[in-house]
Amino acid sequence: MTILLSRRALSALLVTTSLAFATPALAQNEIKIGYNADQSASGVAELGIAGLYGFQAAIEDINAKGGVLGRKLVGVVRDDIASPPKSIQNMNELIDNEKVAAVVGPTNSGNALAWLHIPQQKKIPVISHVATATDITARYLKEPQNYIFRVSMVDREQLALLAAYAIKATKTKNIAIVADTTGYGQAATKDLLEILALHGIKPVAIEKFGPKDTDMTSQLAKVKAAGADMVISGSLGDATAQVLKSMEKMDYYPGLLSTWGSINTPLINIAGPKLAEKTIFAASTTEDANDRAIALHKRLIAKHPNMPAFVSAAQGYDAVMLIAAAIAQANSTDGEKVQQALENLGKVQGIIKAYDKPFSKEQHEALGVADFHLAQWKDGRVVKVDNEIVKSLTAADLKR
Amino acid sequence: MTAILQALASGLALGAIYGLIALGFNITYATTKTFNFGQGAFLVPGSLVGVSLLLLAAGKPHWGNLAPSEMTLLSYGLATLASVAIVGAIGIVLYYCAIKPFVGAGGLNWVLSTIGFGIILQNAALAVWGPASIAVPSPLGNEVWRIAGAGIRPQEVLIAAVAISVMVGLDIVIRKTRFGKALRAVAFNPQAAAIVGINVEKIVIIAFVISSSLAGLAGMLIAPITTASVFIGLGVALKAFSAAIVGGLTNPRGCMLGGFLLGLIEALVGLWRAEMREITIFLLIIIVLVLRPGGLLGARSVEKI
Numbered sequence: 204m205t206i207l208l209s210r211r212a213l214s215a216l217l218v219t220t221s222l223a224f225a226t227p228a229l230a231q232n233e234i235k236i237g238y239n240a241d242q243s244a245s246g247v248a249e250l251g252i253a254g255l256y257g258f259q260a261a262i263e264d265i266n267a268k269g270g271v272l273g274r275k276l277v278g279v280v281r282d283d284i285a286s287p288p289k290s291i292q293n294m295n296e297l298i299d300n301e302k303v304a305a306v307v308g309p310t311n312s313g314n315a316l317a318w319l320h321i322p323q324q325k326k327i328p329v330i331s332h333v334a335t336a337t338d339i340t341a342r343y344l345k346e347p348q349n350y351i352f353r354v355s356m357v358d359r360e361q362l363a364l365l366a367a368y369a370i371k372a373t374k375t376k377n378i379a380i381v382a383d384t385t386g387y388g389q390a391a392t393k394d395l396l397e398i399l400a401l402h403g404i405k406p407v408a409i410e411k412f413g414p415k416d417t418d419m420t421s422q423l424a425k426v427k428a429a430g431a432d433m434v435i436s437g438s439l440g441d442a443t444a445q446v447l448k449s450m451e452k453m454d455y456y457p458g459l460l461s462t463w464g465s466i467n468t469p470l471i472n473i474a475g476p477k478l479a480e481k482t483i484f485a486a487s488t489t490e491d492a493n494d495r496a497i498a499l500h501k502r503l504i505a506k507h508p509n510m511p512a513f514v515s516a517a518q519g520y521d522a523v524m525l526i527a528a529a530i531a532q533a534n535s536t537d538g539e540k541v542q543q544a545l546e547n548l549g550k551v552q553g554i555i556k557a558y559d560k561p562f563s564k565e566q567h568e569a570l571g572v573a574d575f576h577l578a579q580w581k582d583g584r585v586v587k588v589d590n591e592i593v594k595s596l597t598a599a600d601l602k603r
Numbered sequence: 604m605t606a607i608l609q610a611l612a613s614g615l616a617l618g619a620i621y622g623l624i625a626l627g628f629n630i631t632y633a634t635t636k637t638f639n640f641g642q643g644a645f646l647v648p649g650s651l652v653g654v655s656l657l658l659l660a661a662g663k664p665h666w667g668n669l670a671p672s673e674m675t676l677l678s679y680g681l682a683t684l685a686s687v688a689i690v691g692a693i694g695i696v697l698y699y700c701a702i703k704p705f706v707g708a709g710g711l712n713w714v715l716s717t718i719g720f721g722i723i724l725q726n727a728a729l730a731v732w733g734p735a736s737i738a739v740p741s742p743l744g745n746e747v748w749r750i751a752g753a754g755i756r757p758q759e760v761l762i763a764a765v766a767i768s769v770m771v772g773l774d775i776v777i778r779k780t781r782f783g784k785a786l787r788a789v790a791f792n793p794q795a796a797a798i799v800g801i802n803v804e805k806i807v808i809i810a811f812v813i814s815s816s817l818a819g820l821a822g823m824l825i826a827p828i829t830t831a832s833v834f835i836g837l838g839v840a841l842k843a844f845s846a847a848i849v850g851g852l853t854n855p856r857g858c859m860l861g862g863f864l865l866g867l868i869e870a871l872v873g874l875w876r877a878e879m880r881e882i883t884i885f886l887l888i889i890i891v892l893v894l895r896p897g898g899l900l901g902a903r904s905v906e907k908i
Contacts, residue, residue, distance in 0.1 A: 244734035284734055384878070411877050415838060417829050418613045420754075421873035424606035441736070441830070452747050452754030453609065472668050472738035473830060475745050 234271055234536055236262070236526060237297035238280045239308035240333060245285035246441045249467045249511035250333045251310040255280060256503050256510055257519030257554075258307055258332075261527075271527045272534065279303055283314055290314035294321045303327065304536040305526045307519060312336030313386060319343070323350050326538035328529070328545060330354055330522040333515050335361070335463070336390065340567040348542050352567045354522045354555075355515075356463050359394050360572040361485035362437070363603035365460040366398045368483070368577060369433040371592045371600070372458050379408040379431035379457075381422060381446060383438040388414075391437025391462065401602040407431050414442060419449040426457070433458045436482070440464040443482060444473035451478055460484065466512045466578065466585055479580045486578040487570055488517050488555045489587050495554050513585075521553035525561060525569065572601045605752035610870040612750070616759035616828075618866020619766035623821045624843030625850065625858035626770060627814035632852050633790040634810040635706050637713045639697060641721015642818050643840025645690055647728045649822025650831040653679075653686035654739055655732075666732055671740040679742035683823045690819025691812040693724065698811040706807075729833045736832035758827045765824060769817070770859050777855060786810065842869075845884060849891050851901025860900060 238258050240251035262276045270276055279301045283290035290309055297303045298321065306322060309315050310333040322329045323343050331339055331353040340357075343349040369378050380395050382388035392409060399406060407429040410422035423446070426434060434457045436443045443461045447470075450456055464470075465484040490500040490513040499520060500513050510516065528551045530536055533544035551558045561569040577588040624646075628638045639645070655665040660682075661673040701716035743757030777783040788796040789806045797803050822835065829835050842865055850861025865884060872883045891899065 246736075248735060413877075415829070415834075416877075418617070418870070418873075420609045420613055421606070421870065422877050424609065424874060428606075452756065453605075454747070454749070454754060468668075469736070469738065475671075 232274050233277045234274050234530065235277050235279050235301055235303040236523065237301060237303035237306040237308070238278055239283055239290060239293045239297060239306055240281075241285040241310040241314070242282045243284055245311060246439045246467060246469045247310050247333065247464060248285065249469075250515035251282075251308075253503075253510055253512045254307075254310070254332050254515040254519035256507055257499070257516030257521075258523055260499065260503060260516070261520040261523035265523070265527050271530050272536075276523075276527065283309055283311075285311050285314065287314050287317035291318045291321065294318045298322065298325050298327050304530060304538070305329065305541060307332050307522045307526070309334055310515075312339060315339045316342075319351055326350060326542070328352065328526070328538060328542050330526060332518040332522040336387070337394065344565070344567070348539065349567060350538070350542050352525075352545060352562055352569070354518050354525065354553075354561075354569040356485060356487050356570065356575060357568055358391060358462070359398075359603055360568075360570075361462055361575055362391060362394045362435075363398050363572050363601050364485050364575050364577065365435050365462070366395060366402065367596055367600040367602070368592060369435055369458070369460055370402055370404065371595060373433040375430060375432050376404065377407045377430045377432055378404060379410070379426040379429060379434045380406050381410045381412070381419070381426065381434055381436050381438070383414045383416075383442045384411050385414050385438075388438050388442075395435060395437060398603055412442070414438075416442075417445050417448075419446050420452055423449050423453055423455060427453065427455050431457055433460065436461040438462075438464070440467040440470040441473060444470045444479070447474045447478045447481060450481075456481060458483070463487075463514070465580075466514055468511050471580055471583065476580070476583055483577050483579045483588055485575050486514050486585065487575055488514055489576075489578055489585055491587065492555075492576075495552075499554050517554040521555055521558070521569070524551055524553050525558065572603060573598070606874060607871070608751055608753035610874050611867065612753050612755040612759065614867035614870030615863065616755075616762045616866070617869060618846075618863035619763045620821050620825055620839060620862070621843045621846040621865050622770060622859040622862025623766045623817050623824075624840060625847035625862045626773060626855055627817040628844060628847040629852060629855045629858045630773075630786075630817075631702075631807075631810045631814045632847075633855075634786060634793075634807050635702065637702055637706055637717070638852075639701075639721070639811075639814060639818075640714055640717040641697075641719070641724065642814070642843070643836030643838075644721030644725040644728075645693065645815050645818035646822035646825075646836035646839060647725055647833055648693065649686050649690045649819030650739070650826040650835065651728055651732050651737075651822075651833070652689050652819075653682040653823045654737055654826060654831045656682045656685055666737070668738050669740055671745065674740045674742050676742045683820065686823050687816045687819045690822075691816040694811040694813075694815025695808060697815065698808050702807075702811065725833060725836070732833060734833055736830040736834075737826075738830050739826040741827035756828070762824045762828075765820070769820065770855075773813070774855060782806075782809070842884070845888050847898075849888055849898055851898030853897065853902050854900040857898055857900030861898070 241248045242251040262278050265276050281293035283293050305328045312334040315334045328350050335356050335358045337359045340351050340353050382392045408426045412419050443465050459482040461482045461484045463485050471479040529541050529544035533540035546562050578585050632638045701720040705712040741758035747754040785801045793803050846861035846865045847858045851857030869880050872880045
């Protein structure tokens with residue numbers, strides 16, 4: 204009898220609690236946006252941290268203007284510590300438990316590729332504000348509705364810019380590729396080979412190294428022997444720093460171009476401020492790019508004095524702005540309707556640029572090679588590169 | 604030619620680290636016929652404790668990046684001594700938790716218990732320091748010394764110098780001192796050693812302390828080259844273990860030789876094809892094990908069945 208009673212009591216309790224969860228009065232007035240990105244673990248964690256600052260700033264700005272559909276935006280933040288299982292878990296939690304309307308993230312392409320199927324099946328729009336792998340937005344391109352969008356650099360596009368620069372800068376037409384053996388490095392190598400082939404150029408050396416290697420002198424010795432005067436590094440910031448350190452050891456300084464991983468402080472911490480200035484890398488924006496960027500940078504630095512990479516803060520900010528505009532246009536938080544609204548957006552003012560029809564059925568990249576520029580470290584800050592070679596680049600050079 | 608010289612310089616520094624850790628495997632294997640399979644995890648507190656001490660001394664939180672100005676040879680030396688002492692103390696805990704319950708009992712329980720202890724240690728470090736890597740400046744500065752065109756960093760010279768002195772020092776201790784005699788006696792026959800009045804357990808504990816300290820020292824030495832992080836240990840320890848097997852687990856000089864051999868092979872094969880390094884090393888290990896099961900300098904093992 205006592206058992207029966209307690210079972211009844213328990214089930215009564217369960218019913219009331221589940222009811223309590225089902226109709227939280229507050230949630231009616233809120234729209235939740237998830238944020239799932241590495242903010243602590245890998246070499247690109249700084250992009251996740253700065254991205255979060257931008258994400259929060261955009262939510263503040265929208266709420267200051269009365270929110271969306273008369274409801275407040277609320278950010279639900281998760282750190283995936285760069286681990287795919289954790290990232291998948293976060294994604295399920297955000298969608299199933301937190302009932303977010305959309306997700307911004309992640310930082311690591313590998314994590315995105317691990318969970319893309321979840322938002323796609325559950326019809327929750329995702330804007331990747333950092334991860335750059337070409338395949339992220341392309342995987343579900345053929346589906347009736349593709350829920351994955353991006354406001355970030357795309358590997359293929361940034362490599363196209365690097366290749367175009369390398370070809371203008373080389374005097375000997377001897378270009379080499381160095382890349383780590385991770386999926387990222389190998390995909391970059393493949394993209395680079397294809398892009399260089401469009402220019403009719405075959406790299407004189409293609410060298411690999413392990414992601415944890417600290418001495419690349421033997422690989423660089425072969426690059427040097429092949430006579431390369433421009434080297435493109437398809438690796439994350441830490442590895443590019445080790446490439447620079449090995450170049451210093453050999454006193455061999457060809458032009459070194461790298462992907463936007465170099466925008467993170469591990470490059471400058473590991474290679475040192477002087478050596479870090481020797482690589483030129485691709486970036487979508489810099490803190491001095493336009494008035495809106497200057498204003499946002501000032502505001503974020505006041506709040507977070509140690510804010511690293513501004514670039515992902517701008518991308519995180521713009522991602523939220525686009526989601527908010529889509530929810531307003533759809534007049535709903537229903538994933539299917541928001542996805543359609545994203546593909547039919549009108550003008551939205553962002554930090555990086557004023558977006559005008561940023562997405563369509565076939566185009567899920569808000570930014571393209573025309574929006575990117577080249578940057579480098581100078582006295583501990585990231586600045587735009589504006590030399591003769593950059594000025595001579597034309598649209599026709601950006602083959603991809 | 605410069606490229607080969609460059610590879611030799613890089614290989615020697617790397618080899619010295621392998622040799623140092625391999626020596627740690629030797630010293631406990633000799634005394635207990637067990638060793639710490641989780642040795643790689645001991646590099647982690649070795650480097651992180653030292654770096655945190657330096658950060659705290661500079662008035663910063665325990666986690667962050669060190670500025671080159673906050674690193675002097677003296678402060679680096681003191682931090683290294685402190686972290687060697689702390690990791691040595693962890694060695695005592697290791698002995699009581701993961702070795703003593705299983706030693707002499709036969710079976711492979713100690714293999715799993717030491718691996719488990721290492722995983723516990725690594726995850727504890729993950730909880731304290733987080734997963735990101737910390738850039739550590741070298742106490743000798745970051746410029747490059749040039750020898751006949753090949754560049755070598757002062758830290759690499761420091762690694763080789765410290766590692767070789769520690770190896771030579773330990774070699775002398777083992778061969779010349781009363782403690783060394785006791786150690787060898789325990790290694791040869793623990794029962795007989797106990798009968799002649801040697802405190803076997805004390806010797807064994809000291810062996811584990813030395814072994815762990817060596818890993819701690821290695822962690823602190825390589826931090827300026829690899830950065831300090833929770834994930835530095837595993838790859839290095841696996842190579843060190845291979846070095847011990849190739850050189851001879853029972854012979855301390857063999858372990859050092861194995862370390863240098865592996866470091867040099869790794870660097871020189873890298874000159875040819877980077878992705879062939881691991882293949883070459885592990886092929887070599889298999890060949891050595893087939894031809895000389897005890898390793899290059901190891902005693903010919905006669906297993907009684």
